[in-house]
Amino acid sequence: DAMVIQNPRYQVTQFGKPVTLSCSQTLNHNVMYWYQQKSSQAPKLLFHYYDKDFNNEADTPDNFQSRRPNTSFCFLDIRSPGLGDAAMYLCATSRAGLTKQFFGPGTRLTVL
Amino acid sequence: DQQVKQNSPSLSVQEGRISILNCDYTNSMFDYFLWYKKYPAEGPTFLISISSIKDKNEDGRFTVFLNKSAKHLSLHIVPSQPGDSAVYFCAASDGGSQGNLIFGKGTKLSVKP
Numbered sequence: 001d002a003m004v005i006q007n008p009r010y011q012v013t014q015f016g017k018p019v020t021l022s023c024s025q026t027l028n029h030n031v032m033y034w035y036q037q038k039s040s041q042a043p044k045l046l047f048h049y050y051d052k053d054f055n056n057e058a059d060t061p062d063n064f065q066s067r068r069p070n071t072s073f074c075f076l077d078i079r080s081p082g083l084g085d086a087a088m089y090l091c092a093t094s095r096a097g098l099t100k101q102f103f104g105p106g107t108r109l110t111v112l
Numbered sequence: 113d114q115q116v117k118q119n120s121p122s123l124s125v126q127e128g129r130i131s132i133l134n135c136d137y138t139n140s141m142f143d144y145f146l147w148y149k150k151y152p153a154e155g156p157t158f159l160i161s162i163s164s165i166k167d168k169n170e171d172g173r174f175t176v177f178l179n180k181s182a183k184h185l186s187l188h189i190v191p192s193q194p195g196d197s198a199v200y201f202c203a204a205s206d207g208g209s210q211g212n213l214i215f216g217k218g219t220k221l222s223v224k225p
Contacts, residue, residue, distance in 0.1 A: 004155070031211060040121070042114075042201070042215040043156070090155055099144050099205045101213060103155035 003027070004104035006091050012110045013081050021076040021107045023091030032074040033101060034066060035090040043090055049074060050096065078109075086111045115139045116204050118216035125223050131189040133219050135202030138183065142204040146213065147176060147187050150199045159200070160187070192223045 004025045013019040023032065030051050035043040047056045049068045063085070065077040078085055088108050092101040117136045125131045135145075143164040148156035162169040162176045162185065169176050175188045189196055199220045203213040 006155075009153075033212075040217060042116070042217045044215075045212060048212070092155075094211050097211070099207070099211045099213070100146065100158055100161065101211070103148075103157070105153070105155045 004091055004093055004102055006089075006104035006107050008107060009105060010108045010110070012112060013078075014112050015083065016080045019078050019081055019109065021078075021089050021091075021109070023074045023076070023104055024072050025091075025093045025102075025104075026072070027093055027095075027102060028071065029093035029102070030071065030096050031094045032068060033092040033094070034064075034074070034076050035092065037088045037090055037106075038086075046076070081109070081111045083111050085109065113138075114216075115142075116202055116214050116216040118200075118202055118219050120219050121217070122220040122222070125192045125221065127194055127223055127225050128191045131187075131192045131196065131221055131223065133187040133189075133200050133202075133221065135185045135187075135216055136183060137185075137204050139204070139206065139214075140183070141206040142214075143207045144205045145176070145178060145185050146203045146205075147174075148201040148203060148215075149196075150201060150218070156201055189221075192221075194223050194225050197221055197223050 007022045033048040034046045037043040067075045088106045091104040094101045146161040147159040150156040178185045199218040202216040
């Protein structure tokens with residue numbers, strides 16, 4: 001089945017220790033998104049890739065970076081995680097021109 | 113400031129009855145609206161959507177109503193089933209080429225047997 005896969009599902013890191021979250025997709029969609037969702041909050045878009053074009057949301061902290069080495073994979077790098085970065089991180093994909101997004105199961109990040 | 117608001121954090125309904133989940137928005141440029149359903153430990157899954165040129169869209173037990181003048185939409189589930197228990201997110205798009213979505217905070221629906 002075509003799907004969006006996120007690894008790991010749970011990630012524990014220490015304050016200030018860099019961490020990378022992974023997303024892959026078999027849908028061959030050209031748009032990939034990263035969202036941050038804190039408890040009882042709305043998913044908040046951090047950035048997205050339209051093919052290789054990176055689009056950063058204006059209020060996304062510099063601490064968050066992303067890489068998309070090919071169509072299938074996209075990574076979220078948190079350079080120096082703070083306690084406030086503990087959240088669920090959701091990856092989503094869509095086909096260009098279509099609004100419907102397909103989500104992965106998310107990675108729950110804990111910062112100690 | 114929230115552009116998409118789901119003012120009810122939770123809703124409890126008896127099995128077989130109607131569930132009505134509400135969503136309000138402030139941006140008149142939004143022209144496409146979606147509902148997503150999320151079970152614990154899973155990502156949101158698409159449920160149903162509606163374009164601003166329509167006022168109703170139906171898919172089986174799920175119907176979405178859009179009132180553009182009130183900037184309000186609602187999701188009706190009839191009849192409600194225990195498996196419908198989940199968090200429901202309302203999302204809106206302004207139709208830009210990037211397809212970005214603005215989400216509400218979600219409403220947790222509990223359907224009791």
